[in-house]
Amino acid sequence: AGPVWIAADLHLGPDTPATIEAFLAFLEAAPEDAASLLLPGDIFDAWIGDDVIHIAPEWLAGVLSGLQHAAARLPIWIGRGNRDFLISEKLAAATGTHLLPDSARLQTQAGPVLLSHGDEYCLDDIAYQQFRTMVRNPQWQAQFLSKSIPERLAMAQEARAGSIQANSQKSMEIMDVNQDAIEAAFRSTGLSIMVHGHTHRPARHAIEVDGRHCERWVLPDWDCDHADPIRGGWLAIEEDGLVFYDLEQPEKP
Ligand code: LP5
Ligand code: MN
Numbered sequence: 001a002g003p004v005w006i007a008a009d010l011h012l013g014p015d016t017p018a019t020i021e022a023f024l025a026f027l028e029a030a031p032e033d034a035a036s037l038l039l040p041g042d043i044f045d046a047w048i049g050d051d052v053i054h055i056a057p058e059w060l061a062g063v064l065s066g067l068q069h070a071a072a073r074l075p076i077w078i079g080r081g082n083r084d085f086l087i088s089e090k091l092a093a094a095t096g097t098h099l100l101p102d103s104a105r106l107q108t109q110a111g112p113v114l115l116s117h118g119d120e121y122c123l124d125d126i127a128y129q130q131f132r133t134m135v136r137n138p139q140w141q142a143q144f145l146s147k148s149i150p151e152r153l154a155m156a157q158e159a160r161a162g163s164i165q166a167n168s169q170k171s172m173e174i175m176d177v178n179q180d181a182i183e184a185a186f187r188s189t190g191l192s193i194m195v196h197g198h199t200h201r202p203a204r205h206a207i208e209v210d211g212r213h214c215e216r217w218v219l220p221d222w223d224c225d226h227a228d229p230i231r232g233g234w235l236a237i238e239e240d241g242l243v244f245y246d247l248e249q250p251e252k253p
Pocket of ligand 2: 009041042081082083117120197198199
């Protein structure tokens, strides 16, 4: 028992040295206050397969060793997002962390909590859901992973550019979660607290589902490199409830 810390959408990569530094400081601090640490997706800006561990460029080597050191001090769970859906047991094993299922039921001091990346609820975004179905197909993944690392890096870059282009044409509503999907999740799990990332719209939403009071907490994304002011933070599930901690002023939630 003890607080659970949750952070998502760090989007770490070769162009995010300051965000990596903030994440490494966060990993150092976590064992002092948290009993476990959960990272439900988009830890990486683009993850092309766990075999990159063996040729880890410097930025990645630093992240992996940070995870490994922290994982020796508290249990860490890593999850897949839409940027790092290719994370597998190999990355977890290499860092001494555990792999989160796409949707997890957490036991916390504040009661049971439903945790996921959040993209699964974005059902109005048909183009994205088609993309998701494609890249989550084991055959597609095997074929992608059979390509060389430079080929995969080039495809990842194309997909990122394609995504940025596609998103500029989509409305904010389409890119947010679908309310029916959220209600269905509260209904089918019977849980009344949900935490997810992905939409980059940190908030605490209260909703009634069949007369039941439910809460949906949305995690912020992190950016200490290109955003001004910097963005990022985590959610702590403590005895008194859920608390957001902002990267800029962690002592004052
Ligand atoms: O990620 P973000 O925030 O920009 O937007 C997401 C959805 N986009 C994605 C795509 C990822 O960003 C791509 C990065 C994956 C890196 C992993 C490497 C594996 C390589 C894969 C090679 C094909 O998840 C976006 C949502 C948004 O969240 C909000 O929910 O709208 O969805 C899309 O942009 C999907 C598009 O509408 C349709 C697909 C465009 C991708 C173009 C593929 C080009 C393939 C080129 C391969 C040679
Ligand atoms: Mn995401």
